[in-house]
Amino acid sequence: MVELTTPQPARHPAPTAKAQKLAYLRLERPDLDKAERFLNDFGLRTASRSSRALYLRGTGAEPFCYQVTRADKARFVGIGFEVDSREALTRLSQLPEASAIQPVDYPGGGEVVRLTDPSGFSVEAIHGQTPVEVLPHRPALSFNSPVQPCRINDTQRPPLAPPDIIRLGNVVLEVADFQATCGWYTQHFGLIPSDVQVFADGSPAVVFMRLDLGDIPADHHTLAMAQGFMPAYSHSAYEVIDTDAVGMGQRLLKAQGWQHAWGIGRHLLGSQIFDYWEDPWAAKHEHYCDGDVFTADQPMGVHPVSREGMSQWGQPMPASFTKPKLTQAALRALAHNLRRSPDLTVKKLMTLAKLFG
Structure with a gap:
């Protein structure tokens, strides 16, 4: 049993709004052709394209779940949450430094409020998108x-094709200011901590947070955050229909020459069968299926952080999966955040390096 000695991620009693789904990711890339080629091989379908986006x-x-805009450098920009009403947009627009409610020219239209979380990630709250026609996909085998x-008297013959991505499932971020960033999402979007992995002193290392949909089952996590030394995108995850789709994705992505990151295996927290791949800029993307779903009354689990806690079976998490690139900018951020952040210590960094390095 882990003793809780420091504040943990917790539900907020009266959130500003309640996110209904993770609507989309926003990224910048210098080459739209290369980005599209990887994402199509991964299983996402092009909804629209211009010279800019x-x-x-x-x-x-x-209408879409992944936005790529052209820029000189590759960068993860942020995420979009769907909220359930224009009233929710109004409440969010009244937060400090939030934008006014604005129309968008994204596929599906709608209105957004633009915010920035305490770690500097862009967060858009969107409402009023027009749904599009559902595309066919094969049934689960x-x-x-x-x-x-x-x-x-029958056989299994799944098609040799990129797996159909059903939807965007979750995104995982690394942050230096863990408590403030986690609290911002629980307070303003009503996210519920499902499981937290903690250091020996009880302080949080990783939290998995789900949507509060009441009695409707929600994915074990829609947003996960890990204690790091600077804000960074870790990976995003996309649901496919079954294990054969995960395996077919691995076969085809390998044949196309893309870089494999980790898998196939089954996660311990969330239970997803997973496989991770890198896009041309080393951003990790996960195929998954068979994840846990919880209603709002499921309590939070607390677990010690460990490499073994990342998967039940399959290849252990490779050191390359979490090893940061120590550029000059990253080293400056490390020194700055060690001085500034109340959540980041040399001891925590040494523990993480020992566990995952």
Whole structure:
């Protein structure tokens, strides 16, 4: 049993708004052609494209889930949450430094309020998007168990094609200011901590947060955050129909020459069967299926942070998966945040380096 000796991620009693889904990611890339080629091979479908911006979607009714805009340097910009009403947008627009409610020219339209979280990530709250037609995808394959075979005189032949991405599932961020950033999302978007991994002193190392949808089951996590030495994108995850889709994705991405990062395996917290790949700028993207879902009344779990706690089976997490690139800018951020952030200490960094380095 882990003793809690420091404040932990916690539900907020009266959040400003409640996010209904993770609507999209926003990234900048110097080469839209290269970005589109990877994302199409990964399984996302191009929704629209101009000389300036690229929008991609899954098979669901969301008009897009991934925005790429042209820029000189590759950069993760931020995320968009769908909220349930214009009143929620109004409340969010009254927060300090929030934008007014503004129309957008994204696929599907709608209105947004633009905010910045305590770690500097852009966060857009969007409402009023027009859904699009759902695209067909193959059904999940049947499974012959030893005690109950269901597929008699039949075979399994999934198509040799990029796996159909059903939807954007979650995003994982690294932050220096853990408590402030976590608290901002629970206070303003109503996220609920599902599980937290903690250091030996009880302070949080990683938190997995889900949407508060009441009695409707929500993914184990929609946003996860890890204690780091600077704000950074860790990875994003996209749901596919079954394990065969995860495996087919690995086969085809490998054949196309893309860089594999980790997998196939099954996570411990969240239970997803996973496989991770890197885009041309080393940003990690995950195929997953069979994740846990919780209603709002499920309490938070507390676990010691460890490499073993990242997966139940499969290849152990490689050191390259979490190892940061120590550029001059990163070293300056490390020195700055060690002096400034109340959540970052040399001891924590040494613990993380020992566990995951």
